[in-house]
Structure formats: structure tokens, C-alpha cells
Amino acid sequence: MMDRPAVNKSPTQRERKRSGSDPSRPIVDVADVHQAFGSVEVLKGVSMIVRKGGVVCIIGPSGSGKSTLLRCINGLVPIQSGSIRVADFEVHQLRTDKEKIALRKEVSMVFQQYNLFPHKTALENVMMAPIHVLHEERNEVRERAVALLTKVGLAQKRDSYPGELSGGQQQRVAIARSLAMRPEVMLFDEVTAALDPETVKEVLNTIRELAREGMTCILVTHEMRFAREIADEVLFTDGGKIVEAGPPAELFDRPRMERTKAFLSQVL
Amino acid sequence: MQVVWDWFRWLYDTTGINLTIFYDAFDRTRFASGFWMTVKLSVICILLSVVIGIIGAGIQRSRYRIPRTVVYWYIQAFRNTPPLVQLYFFYFGLGALLKGVTGPMVTNVTWAIISLSFFAGAFNVEIFRSGIEAVPRTTLEAAESLGFSRLQTYLRIVFPLAFRISLPALNNNLVNLVKTTTLAYAIAVPEMLYVSSQIWSDELNVPVMMNVLLVAYFVLVGILVWIMHRWEKAIRVPGFGV
Ligand SMILES: Nc1ncnc2c1ncn2[C@@H]1O[C@H](COP(=O)(O)OP(=O)(O)O)[C@@H](O)[C@H]1O
Numbered sequence: 260m261m262d263r264p265a266v267n268k269s270p271t272q273r274e275r276k277r278s279g280s281d282p283s284r285p286i287v288d289v290a291d292v293h294q295a296f297g298s299v300e301v302l303k304g305v306s307m308i309v310r311k312g313g314v315v316c317i318i319g320p321s322g323s324g325k326s327t328l329l330r331c332i333n334g335l336v337p338i339q340s341g342s343i344r345v346a347d348f349e350v351h352q353l354r355t356d357k358e359k360i361a362l363r364k365e366v367s368m369v370f371q372q373y374n375l376f377p378h379k380t381a382l383e384n385v386m387m388a389p390i391h392v393l394h395e396e397r398n399e400v401r402e403r404a405v406a407l408l409t410k411v412g413l414a415q416k417r418d419s420y421p422g423e424l425s426g427g428q429q430q431r432v433a434i435a436r437s438l439a440m441r442p443e444v445m446l447f448d449e450v451t452a453a454l455d456p457e458t459v460k461e462v463l464n465t466i467r468e469l470a471r472e473g474m475t476c477i478l479v480t481h482e483m484r485f486a487r488e489i490a491d492e493v494l495f496t497d498g499g500k501i502v503e504a505g506p507p508a509e510l511f512d513r514p515r516m517e518r519t520k521a522f523l524s525q526v527l
Numbered sequence: 528m529q530v531v532w533d534w535f536r537w538l539y540d541t542t543g544i545n546l547t548i549f550y551d552a553f554d555r556t557r558f559a560s561g562f563w564m565t566v567k568l569s570v571i572c573i574l575l576s577v578v579i580g581i582i583g584a585g586i587q588r589s590r591y592r593i594p595r596t597v598v599y600w601y602i603q604a605f606r607n608t609p610p611l612v613q614l615y616f617f618y619f620g621l622g623a624l625l626k627g628v629t630g631p632m633v634t635n636v637t638w639a640i641i642s643l644s645f646f647a648g649a650f651n652v653e654i655f656r657s658g659i660e661a662v663p664r665t666t667l668e669a670a671e672s673l674g675f676s677r678l679q680t681y682l683r684i685v686f687p688l689a690f691r692i693s694l695p696a697l698n699n700n701l702v703n704l705v706k707t708t709t710l711a712y713a714i715a716v717p718e719m720l721y722v723s724s725q726i727w728s729d730e731l732n733v734p735v736m737m738n739v740l741l742v743a744y745f746v747l748v749g750i751l752v753w754i755m756h757r758w759e760k761a762i763r764v765p766g767f768g769v
């Protein structure tokens with residue numbers, strides 16, 4: 260059933276790609292990032308690192324800058340100061356289209372509203388970027404896309420349009436679409452927040468499986484139980500800053516900061 | 528065919544319904560040429576107005592202010608004035624002014640095509656623009672995060688979606704355009720209404736010709752609506768929008 264090589268590159272391939280760089284170097288390194296929309300500062304000095312294969316969950320009240328942080332890591336919004344490095348790319352310094360496309364092979368994002376292309380079938384949604392952005396061979400891409408849809412349990416829905424799929428199914432297609440870029444890091448922005456409670460599970464299972472296979476994941480989530488289970492590290496953000504960080508057992512059971520305690524008492 | 532023509536003559540002799548456009552060879556030719564002129568005006572103006580709409584909507588998304596402002600005032604001018612006045616403006620105003628430059632090459636037919644295309648085009652710009660604006664920003668963000676360039680995003684995602692969203696409003700406007708071609712009568716373009724008026728003043732069959740016109744436009748617009756609906760259906764995406 261599963262087609263691991265389609266998702267995870269073989270170790271030799273990875274090693275080749277990383278040769279020359281320190282293997283213990285974090286794959287994501289965010290240092291003192293300030294970001295503002297106009298005069299409103301949204302991120303006020305955020306630093307975090309993620310190691311290869313690590314799973315980091317970001318929690319915090321709405322408006323605290325969680326989505327903005329992910330979008331900065333993905334190079335979708337520029338930053339005012341600080342630095343963001345993903346693998347070998349200084350994200351905040353990418354200028355040319357070619358450089359930006361190279362980043363797309365490292366990091367891929369899944370959104371709360373799925374954002375599938377509604378005029379394309381599930382399979383076409385997964386195939387589009389590898390064909391048109393990476394210029395990969397169509398048949399090879401198709402094979403991989405089918406394998407990815409199988410992996411998220413939607414092989415039989417390959418010819419359905421997004422409008423014919425449930426929210427949970429659309430979100431799983433969106434995950435497959437991101438994986439088709441063969442990223443090293445996956446970003447998930449409240450991917451279950453718009454779903455019915457019954458379908459939340461199917462999406463979380465997909466993410467859990469990815470994490471187990473060693474995919475590096477950064478998740479913004481309100482699913483505290485899931486965060487506790489899956490995360491290596493949990494970050495609590497508030498007002499554009501990381502207030503507290505630590506392993507889930509510590510952060511959830513013995514939070515040190517008052518604000519963390521107050522937030523957790525509301526959501527738990 | 529002669530049998531049919533004879534039947535219409537018989538119809539006139541027995542009932543007084545005088546359809547000279549069928550049994551009289553001269554009127555038949557006149558009316559047919561008027562009919563084809565209307566079809567020609569309609570098809571050319573439809574195509575040009577759609578092109579104007581797409582280009583105008585594209586310019587409105589441009590980074591530069593001056594072209595945007597030009598398009599804005601073009602739309603205001605053509606939406607807020609009567610199409611007949613526009614036609615007169617082009618033919619008697621601009622046409623007379625440019626006569627020295629263009630010579631007799633630019634005929635009243637050409638001016639009608641230009642005027643009607645810009646008239647319908649102004650509405651098409653607005654129609655396509657609201658179609659583009661209806662594509663959610665988050666969809667564009669997803670495209671960007673997958674590495675699509677600005678141009679790729681437009682060609683592969685924004686345009687196909689915006690076009691489907693725009694089609695019903697576009698239908699309305701194009702139907703309106705076909706009906707508006709009758710205004711070319713005012714600058715003596717020999718389209719269907721114009722030749723009909725010639726026929727009825729020669730034959731004194733005004734009521735009959737009025738009915739002929741009504742039916743002819745009904746059929747013409749009906750064909751357009753049918754084609755557009757077929758097209759709408761052909762590109763319909765299951766589970767998307769309307
Ligand atoms: N494109 C934008 N323009 C202006 N302000 C924005 C934009 N995106 C987000 N913001 C503001 O930035 C702050 C953080 O937003 P966001 O990162 O979405 O928070 P979260 O995901 O934690 O709910 C909010 O106050 C929001 O209003």
C-alpha cells in the first residue's frame with residue numbers, strides 16, 4: 260500500500276544533498292525575526308530551531324502571529340529584521356524566482372482552508388506543481404501522485420473535484436499536494452480548525468504517520484492532545500513573541516509562565 | 528425553394544400577410560444582406576468586446592497607476608452615457624475629425640463596430656474584474672507557496688476560475704450587445720432594422736415587418752444564448768460555484 264520512497268528520499272540521496280553541511284545543524288533556524296504589516300508589528304523578535312525529523316507544535320491565542328510566523332518561514336511574507344534559514348536557504352534573502360523555486364523543494368505548507376484549486380481534480384491538484392514548477396516528467400509525477408493519494412487514503416477519489424469532497428478529504432488532498440514537492444519540512448497551519456470533529460481524526464492520522472516516517476513538521480494547532488502526543492517541542496506564542504517553549508510534558512503539565520497557565524486553563 | 532416562395536405569395540393573396548422578404552427576390556436579397564450584417568456586427572463586436580474586457584481587467588491589476596486611471600475613466604465614460612450618443616460621438620464627432628487622416632477607409636460600419644465594441648467592452652472589464660476578485664486570496668497564496676510564478680498563477684488558476692465565475696454576467700452583456708446593434712441604424716449601417724425600414728417604406732407592410740423583426744431577433748439572441756449555455760455546461764466543474 261505505502262510508497263515510502265515517493266515521500267521520503269532514500270538516505271543516500273539525502274546525504275548527498277546535505278554533504279558538506281553539519282548533520283547536527285538544525286534544518287530550520289529562525290533568529291530574532293521582526294515582522295510588521297505597515298506600522299503594526301506582528302512578530303516581535305521570534306527565534307526557534309527545528310532539527311531534522313523534529314516535530315514542533317505552536318500554540319497560542321488567535322492573533323498572536325502563529326500564521327504569520329509560518330508564512331515567513333515559507334517565504335510568503337518578507338521580514339523586517341532577523342534571519343530565517345531553511346536547509347541551505349536564507350529565506351529572507353531569496354530574490355530570483357529560481358531561488359524561490361528551490362526553496363519550494365525544501366518547505367511546503369498546508370493551510371486551514373485547504374486552498375485546493377477547485378477546477379482541477381484531486382489528482383491534477385497533486386500533479387500541477389511538480390509538472391509546472393519543477394518541470395518533472397508527467398508520467399513519473401502521475402505515478403507519484405497516485406501513490407501519495409493512496410497514502411492519504413484517497414486513491415479512489417483521484418478524479419473527484421474539490422467541491423465533491425468533504426473538508427477532511429480536501430485537506431488530505433492538500434497534504435498530498437504539498438508532499439508531491441518532496442519537501443524536507445512541512446508546515447501545517449491549523450489544518451483541522453475548519454473540519455467537523457469526525458473528520459479531524461483522519462487528517463491527524465495522516466500527519467501522525469508523516470511524523471513517524473521522519474518528516475520534519477511545524478504545526479500550528481489547537482488540538483492540545485495531539486500536540487502533546489506528537490510534538491518533540493511545544494512553543495507557546497502570545498503577542499508576537501514566544502512566551503515559553505519546552506517538551507510537551509513540561510509545557511502542558513508544569514508551565515512556568517503565568518500567561519501560559521492562563522491560556523492552558525482556557526483550552527484544556 | 529421556388530415552392531416556398533410561391534407559398535408566401537399565395538399567403539399574401541389569400542390572407543393579406545405581405546411577406547415580400549420571401550416571395551420578392553429584390554426584398555429577399557435586401558433582407559438577407561441586412562440579416563448577415565447584423566450577424567457580422569454581433570460576432571465581431573462580441574469578440575472585440577471580450578478582448579477589450581480581458582485586456583482592461585488585466586490593466587486594472589497592473590502596478591502602474593496611469594494605465595489603471597485610463598481604464599477607470601474609459602469605463603465611467605461608456606457606462607454612464609447612452610450607447611446611441613456614443614455612436615454619434617464616434618461617427619459624427621471623431622469620424623469627421625479624423626476624416627482627413629483616415630480617408631474614406633473608415634466607414635460607418637467600422638465606426639459602429641468600434642463604438643459598440645467599446646460600449647460592451649466597458650461592461651466586460653467590470654465583469655471580468657469582479658470575476659478575478661472573486662478568486663480567494665488564499666487560493667493565490669497556495670499557488671505561491673507551491674512555487675507558481677505570477678504569470679503561471681494567472682494563466683493556470685486565476686483566469687480559468689474567474690472566467691467560469693464571469694460567464695453568466697458575460698452572457699447577459701453579450702445578449703444586450705446583440706440587441707444594441709440595432710442602434711447602428713442611426714448612422715445608416717445596413718443592418719437588419721435598417722433594411723427592414725427600407726422594405727416597409729417601399730412595400731407599406733409595416734406591421735408585418737415589425738413581427739418579422741421581433742421573430743428574427745428572438746431567433747438570433749436565442750442562438751447566442753444556446754451556444755453560451757452549451758459552453759457554460761461544457762466547462763462546468765462539479766461542485767464549483769453556481
Ligand atoms: N496581511 C495582513 N495585513 C495586515 N495585518 C495582518 C495580515 N495578516 C495578519 N495580520 C495581523 O497580524 C496579527 C497576527 O495574525 P496571524 O499571524 O494570522 O495570527 P494567528 O495565526 O496567531 O491567529 C493579527 O493581528 C492580524 O490582524
Ligand SMILES: [Mg+2]
Nearest residue numbers: 325326327449
Ligand atoms: Mg492563524
